[in-house]
Amino acid sequence: MNSNVNMSNQEYSDFVDTKAKKSNLGKNILLAFVVGGIICSIGQIISDIAMNYGVAKQDATCITTIVLIFLGAFLTALNLYAKIGKFAGAGSIVPITGFSNSIVAPAIEFKTEGYILGLGANMFKVAGPVLVYGITTSVIVGFVYWLIKLFI
């Protein structure tokens, strides 16, 4: 018997793809849509309540961000966010609560390696790149904007 698989790597990869169970894209998108929509609506409620108390629109957005980040951290600490994420997918990853979750999750887990090199160093294990690329892009944007302003 031939003990080597009689296929090229590409053929094998295609063969495996025909076997792999496809994820239910329609259902996943619907869940992401609904959960994402709900989280954003909660954000709007927080912002509306703040503005009702006479807070300026800019500050209301700030308050919304802070409250949502708190909620994300709180639900993660209660071990609930991972459960939501399991069915909501991007619906709970993309909102700012997901950013908060991605900071708290490694922090909880790496606490066993100490507060400095464990919790402290690993807190941004997942969310760190968001800040790296977000802030870098903002500096580029700022620079280009500054250049344009120079010449106009």
Add this chain to the structure above:
Amino acid sequence: MEIFMIYLKVFLTGGIICSIGQILIDKTKLTPARILVIFVTLGTILTAIGIYGPIVEFGAAGATVPISGFGYCLANGVMKEVDAIGFLGIFIGGVKGAAAGIASAVVFGFIASLIAKPTIK
């Protein structure tokens, strides 16, 4: 009725942005960390070229709550600061605009991790 329309817009905008994320996850095998990076970078760029602003006008929290809204804060912050103080604003504005998000994430994250214990999903 008006309030219903506002919330409908919020829900739709937020839902659509998250759905795009889901399509990327399912179709391209991008990991969540990459999705977040793509969204925040796109949010920043789209704000700078004046596309994300109108989306925020339309969808309010539906556009600011997703992580692309974080990019919106970064871009708006940096442009405002450049207007105000010029060149130095390039380095100050972005983080200033997103400061609330960053500081609260660090602090709440720290506190939450002090009290929590990981469990199996």
Add this chain to the structure above:
Amino acid sequence: MKIGKQSIKLENTPKLLNTSSIVGPKEMQGPLAMYFEAHTDDIFFGEKSFEKAESKLMKTCINNLLGKVPTDNANIDYIFAGDLLNQCISSGYCIRDLNIPFFGLYGACSTFCESLMLASLFIDAGYATKTVAATSSHFCSAERQFRMPLEHGNQMSTTAQCTVTGSGAAIVVPKDISIQSPYITHVTPGKIVDMGIKDIANMGAAMAPAAFNTIATHLTDTGRRSDYYDAIITGDLGTLGSEVLVDLFSKEGVDISTNHYDCGAMIYDLENQDVKCGGSGCGCMASVFSSYFYEQLKTKKMNRVLIVATGALMSPLACQQGETIPSIAHAVAIENEV
């Protein structure tokens, strides 16, 4: 004696005297719950970290095993053990307290067969009179090392598998010990096979060609047909990998669909437990073979089995550098009659 390309016939046919298994809470919700010898409901197992918990799993398992055989620690000549964690710390810290000479092994999820193979070869060659083979894995310590933090809200890919929290151990002795037990007759160490799969959420597909290679080589070397065995048991190919393996054999005109079992596909309730393609990890084959299949051999419901543990020799670091997933499988033939 070496036979064929890479198999070894164990002429003194060592005996697999006894086995022991232990699993975590999720495995106890699966269909094999009644067969496991011990379990814990606490994923921390009373320890402060998952790594310590895994170590304790293996230690408890080995202690249970040694409690079942008429011997004490001092009589164990060598122990062969391994796990998935960096530097094999579960095994190392477990065996630290046992005071037994130790061979630390790494073959990813194939380690159980690798350790059982070496333990048998030592007995066969007469270098030892009692050897122990053990492996362990823990869902949480593996997630930490290989994937995302546990509390991160992400979705599992449909091809993913779930690391088994558990450990299994076996004791091998020369055949002149009078207690009736199955014999280890042949072993086939595997070669590394890499078919270019890069998706770390699809280990089953990466490992299936390695399993195919080792099983096919074993059958050729020993001159046996696949239906010689009551069961060809793979470690953790999962449902997808198993399907691929059966297909690869049918392409060669060999039907193994009736006597192929996969520990990863058996350990969980695939319908209700949300484990996608099934279980994986060093503890998967270790706990399932040491409980269910050993029981089948003891009660003679199965008389000839070939166990083939499969391992994906990757690390997150190598994958981030764009490497593919090299895989390996080791086979051990265990029979009631020689």
